[in-house]
Amino acid sequence: MVSQPIPPKSLRVIAKPNTIRWGAADPIKRGAIVGTVSNPKQRNVIGTHAGGYSVYEGLAVASGQLDPQHQPNLQHTQPVVAMRPNAAWRNRERIVTLDPWGAMTTEVFAPLYEQGYNIRPTIAITRATLNMPEIQQAVQSGRLEPDGEILLADGGLRVTKFAIEPVWYLPGIAQRLNVREKALRRALHDHTGGMYPELISRFDLKVFLPPIGGATVYLMGDHAAIAEQPVTVRVHDECNGSDVFGSDICTCRPYLIHGLEECIETAQSGGVGLTVYTRKEGRALGEVTKFLVYNARKQVGDEAEGYFERTECVAGVTDMRFQELMPDVLHWLGVKRIDRLVSMSDMKYDAIVESGIEVLNRIPIRADLIPADAWVEINAKKAAGYYDGSTD
């Protein structure tokens, strides 16, 4: 009897490519995230790509506009900067909400693409020049000085942008929130009205692509300098009403601009500025709840004391952003130390520090950036223990 030759290790792994070994150092051993639906046998996750936009894919298929077997042509889509793996990428506890290999799929999973696997990148990295009126004004008034490289004479701001879709490793999420995986899966199932029965029936599937928004990182300076040079960070949770429309009831856009200015100055002096924009509208309660709370606050007399209370009356909680999941993106980028954290939030600060990143300075918003109607928010936050710099 002729003994079977033992295949080389990497081939053995490829022969069973749809097992995910979260945290494995070698991407081929870690396994690709296959969330596409063109070939159900390839899938190894719960859910699919593009967050809730998969619902629109359903419409596109139903109406005959999208070929359900479509395989993306990913030629020329590769990241504009070379991402280098760091220790956090192979730490199964440090990164549990994104796929560290998500931007490099065509590179690291090339053998799988050749076998016909339909693997979609979950991260995309590109460059842009931003034209923001407040930054232009800061240049005109001399508060910011153009350098011709990062900040242009006309106020244009050169950035590298990272769009990141959520990829949740459920055992890691459970550990982070200090609950059992089974209880987490049950709550996720029940409180979405039964979304994805695999959450409670397929415990072998450990990765979930939830239909929620992800994050976008705006990086100023040289990303390769993150580990060595000073780093300024603003982690900004979406507030469409202020970020886009400048609503005067809160400080979101003013604080976003402040964060960008701090990032620019750090990048100009050889460091790196990171503004992380996360899609967690209205403290992850959504905009309908937010507007309901606005009305309640105004009608009961808009005082700092009632600020969080009204939210709890309507939503049952004051906040659902789960900042303990937020630092993953910083670890992914290789941040070990933040020289300037532009935030007053204790929740953000605590989450970052507890995840093992050192924070040297906390930068509160400049008083001159606060709209008149937003002092209620600021005072409520200070009363609730937000950092205001005054005790430092």
Added chain:
Amino acid sequence: MVSQPIPPKSLRVIAKPNTIRWGAADPIKRGAIVGTVSNPKQRNVIGTHAGGYSVYEGLAVASGQLDPQHQPNLQHTQPVVAMRPNAAWRNRERIVTLDPWGAMTTEVFAPLYEQGYNIRPTIAITRATLNMPEIQQAVQSGRLEPDGEILLADGGLRVTKFAIEPVWYLPGIAQRLNVREKALRRALHDHTGGMYPELISRFDLKVFLPPIGGATVYLMGDHAAIAEQPVTVRVHDECNGSDVFGSDICTCRPYLIHGLEECIETAQSGGVGLTVYTRKEGRALGEVTKFLVYNARKQVGDEAEGYFERTECVAGVTDMRFQELMPDVLHWLGVKRIDRLVSMSDMKYDAIVESGIEVLNRIPIRADLIPADAWVEINAKKAAGYYDGSTD
């Protein structure tokens, strides 16, 4: 034998409150949308509230922060303007993507709340003053003139804001897209990776709350004047990179500002301005796909001819926004005629006109608002048949 008394008609309906009769004129007969999960027996829809943020509710329950039986206290949350039903509210084909009664639940479903039904508003209406640097500059330069009522001397803009969650009546969506309901439900199920098995197992449930973003309406002027006075409309699909960060590769924020300026002028002359902001990032393909396409466009030479082609290579389609679903919000607000439609998009124009709204004038973007790097987009759109005003 004593015959059973026949209960009055309205009581009979309340006795079986969880049947939805989409398009019924009387809200009690139409039935309330019950998507909450606190009492599964009350539910009469597929999915739950707050779009994808229900996933965060799952985290909040799992970690013990949110009582799974929480019933919102909706006191003082009511709309700041009185919505008056119009004919479209009782037309089961005209409005199929939102609940016309969604802002008035505490008022029209009061008997159901008394019976302990956990009914959440799917629409919230509040007021705000917007501080946008471009509008302030337009006031300073004299292009816009403050009136002290809508536009303040400091450039502050007074608006009424409507946050609207999607509520999909599946037979109506199918009809709008010209497909069979069964095929629609199958595609929605399969292309989300099996989200909500009820899509293919519970044909008695006709309403779906999809985990996608909704729309926000910014209304300038008196909403009660919509039927009588001139109306200007900008329907703006989300582009976070431009709307918030002013990315120079597209014209989104400049066009949004242009739309707001047109809305202000119409409101100042006694009409109504409506800017509708819909959460359809990157033509509803999502931001990761968008950034992949940017890279492909730049690397193959960024010419107008390749603009849509690169999107199709990556995504399989050039657009998934399904503008035919968009006019519902205009009908809900009572729009019958648009005097000025601030858009170059034939898809938007066709959808609005085909839904029965007359459009008198189409307003293309002003050339001086187009960033240098965005001419590729404008030229590609013109070549693809977008309206540019030059043939008018």
